[in-house]
Amino acid sequence: MELINSHPVLDFSHGKKVSFSFDGRDMEGFEGEPIAMALHAHGVKVYRHTPEMRRPRGFFCAIGKCSSCFMVVDGVPNVRTCVTPLKKDMKVETQNGRGSIDLSAGGVA
Amino acid sequence: MKEYKTDVLIVGGGPAGLSAAAEAAGAGAEVMVAEGDLHLGGQLVKQSHKFFGSKDEFAGTRGFEIAKILKNEISQYGGRVKTFLDTTVSGYYPDEGAATLMTGEEEYFRVYPRKVVVASGAQERLIPFPNNDIPGVYGAGAVQTLMNVYGVVPGKRVLMIGAGNIGLIVSYQLMQAGVEVAAVVEGMPRVGGYWVHAAKIRRLGIPILLRHSVKRAIGDVFVTGAEITEVDERFNPVGSPTEIECDTICLAVGLAPSGELLWQAGCEMKYVPNLCGHVPYRDRYMRTSNRDVWMAGDVSGIEEASAAMIEGRIAGLAAAESLGYKVKAEKFEIFWARLKNLRAGEVGDKIRAGVAQVVVDGWEAK
Ligand SMILES: Cc1cc2nc3c(=O)[nH]c(=O)nc-3n(C[C@H](O)[C@H](O)[C@H](O)COP(=O)(O)OP(=O)(O)OC[C@H]3O[C@@H](n4cnc5c(N)ncnc54)[C@H](O)[C@@H]3O)c2cc1C
Ligand code: FES
Numbered sequence: 001m002e003l004i005n006s007h008p009v010l011d012f013s014h015g016k017k018v019s020f021s022f023d024g025r026d027m028e029g030f031e032g033e034p035i036a037m038a039l040h041a042h043g044v045k046v047y048r049h050t051p052e053m054r055r056p057r058g059f060f061c062a063i064g065k066c067s068s069c070f071m072v073v074d075g076v077p078n079v080r081t082c083v084t085p086l087k088k089d090m091k092v093e094t095q096n097g098r099g100s101i102d103l104s105a106g107g108v109a
Numbered sequence: 110m111k112e113y114k115t116d117v118l119i120v121g122g123g124p125a126g127l128s129a130a131a132e133a134a135g136a137g138a139e140v141m142v143a144e145g146d147l148h149l150g151g152q153l154v155k156q157s158h159k160f161f162g163s164k165d166e167f168a169g170t171r172g173f174e175i176a177k178i179l180k181n182e183i184s185q186y187g188g189r190v191k192t193f194l195d196t197t198v199s200g201y202y203p204d205e206g207a208a209t210l211m212t213g214e215e216e217y218f219r220v221y222p223r224k225v226v227v228a229s230g231a232q233e234r235l236i237p238f239p240n241n242d243i244p245g246v247y248g249a250g251a252v253q254t255l256m257n258v259y260g261v262v263p264g265k266r267v268l269m270i271g272a273g274n275i276g277l278i279v280s281y282q283l284m285q286a287g288v289e290v291a292a293v294v295e296g297m298p299r300v301g302g303y304w305v306h307a308a309k310i311r312r313l314g315i316p317i318l319l320r321h322s323v324k325r326a327i328g329d330v331f332v333t334g335a336e337i338t339e340v341d342e343r344f345n346p347v348g349s350p351t352e353i354e355c356d357t358i359c360l361a362v363g364l365a366p367s368g369e370l371l372w373q374a375g376c377e378m379k380y381v382p383n384l385c386g387h388v389p390y391r392d393r394y395m396r397t398s399n400r401d402v403w404m405a406g407d408v409s410g411i412e413e414a415s416a417a418m419i420e421g422r423i424a425g426l427a428a429a430e431s432l433g434y435k436v437k438a439e440k441f442e443i444f445w446a447r448l449k450n451l452r453a454g455e456v457g458d459k460i461r462a463g464v465a466q467v468v469v470d471g472w473e474a475k
Contacts, residue, residue, distance in 0.1 A: 058244025
């Protein structure tokens with residue numbers, strides 16, 4: 001992971017390391033920190049592809065205001081990964097287009 | 110759907126919102142602070158530099174430490190201030206006097222506040238250039254969040270767009286985090302930020318290219334470089350572009366007030382360039398044209414944390430007073446004097462002229 005190891009002013013106290021999956025790949029990140037941060041630390045910068053032009057998108061604002069970082073998390077599309085805390089065993093996937101929901105599962109609507 | 114009642118709902122837990130919470134609770138009101146992010150402090154938590162401003166507003170203290178001071182202050186009121194993290198106020202319905210809130214992405218609930226203080230801060234601006242949507246083109250705030258809050262390296266080599274205070278400070282912070290800054294590009298013929306910050310950058314050998322702008326981002330999947338070009342007074346490109354190798358293009362081209370909820374609340378708004386966007390009319394107590402809604406901080410006009418904190422105190426106190434809680438009148442006088450002092454002199458010209466366009470002489474008088 002590409003983390004800042006020493007800093008003249010700041011001390012980083014990360015939480016517990018947990019494993020999660022990104023597009024089927026196993027990864028590790030810090031529990032409670034935003035999903036997008038964990039991905040970026042692993043060099044993953046593309047989080048979705050736009051519905052019409054299929055343009056790659058990463059994050060832009062990192063404060064939950066611009067929708068750039070939408071991904072599919074545990075089957076739920078359009079999750080703002082820059083402000084959604086990482087949990088153990090989360091299934092994170094690149095979002096293609098607008099995303100769809102599984103109505104039969106019932107939990108999402 | 111779950112429902113809550115509270116005296117004062119504060120939207121946003123940045124310096125303005127926390128200060129408002131402290132005063133309202135100090136006066137005796139029950140306060141609820143809703144913060145969309147995972148922590149309190151707003152922009153402050155990303156600021157590792159020592160703040161400028163006045164002593165009363167913690168000048169000389171590092172931004173993230175100011176956030177801690179404010180959090181301690183509200184914690185002394187115990188249960189009178191309830192904070193909700195990861196909770197965005199998604200709508201305000203003035204007719205019902207209700208706000209809808211969302212914790213995480215799915216859990217919605219409703220709050221019936223007697224009064225509301227909107228302290229939702231600002232949003233970063235984007236500038237148009239081909240490929241500005243690809244990953245690696247990040248707002249300055251995002252870069253700061255990545256490196257200063259979560260300790261993640263934002264990139265290897267960064268091109269900074271904008272030589273205002275934010276562009277300069279973030280460039281310095283990048284160097285502190287061990288990231289190379291290729292150059293700072295600025296369209297204007299002079300540096301917009303404070304001289305001290307520019308001097309630091311120059312000492313580190315980072316070129317500040319005035320009268321330059323970014324022409325396009327290079328990269329198919331993410332940024333691998335940028336084309337920059339010299340521009341004339343009207344920002345038209347002159348000469349042939351230069352290619353810069355970088356994996357991040359950081360935009361520090363200004364902020365705009367995040368007034369969505371104020372629009373929803375029906376507050377009378379005005380576009381004020383000096384305050385960087387649409388802002389509500391307000392009286393000296395920071396009350397908007399909606400009698401139940403106050404505001405404070407960057408949402409009332411882009412300024413600084415120091416001003417945001419005083420405005421927050423004024424708004425919080427006034428909201429509590431309107432509910433019948435006893436407040437000392439001289440407190441307002443003290444806060445107004447501090448605000449005036451902060452905006453004095455040449456540096457405050459722009460803000461003073463901006464505020465003059467939207468301040469009303471008491472809503473009763475209007
Ligand atoms: C690089 C940089 C350096 C700076 N340096 C200085 C300095 O040296 N001195 C100084 O005085 N100022 C400085 N500032 C400016 C200062 O940080 C801001 O002016 C100040 O933070 C504004 O405070 P605020 O509370 O209005 O907004 P913010 O700090 O932006 O806080 C707003 C909060 O509201 C939350 N929010 C927004 N909408 C909602 C919603 N709908 N529901 C729930 N929560 C919501 C946001 O998540 C955020 O936490 C600097 C800014 C930057 C970017
Ligand atoms: S990056 Fe803007 S919402 Fe996540």
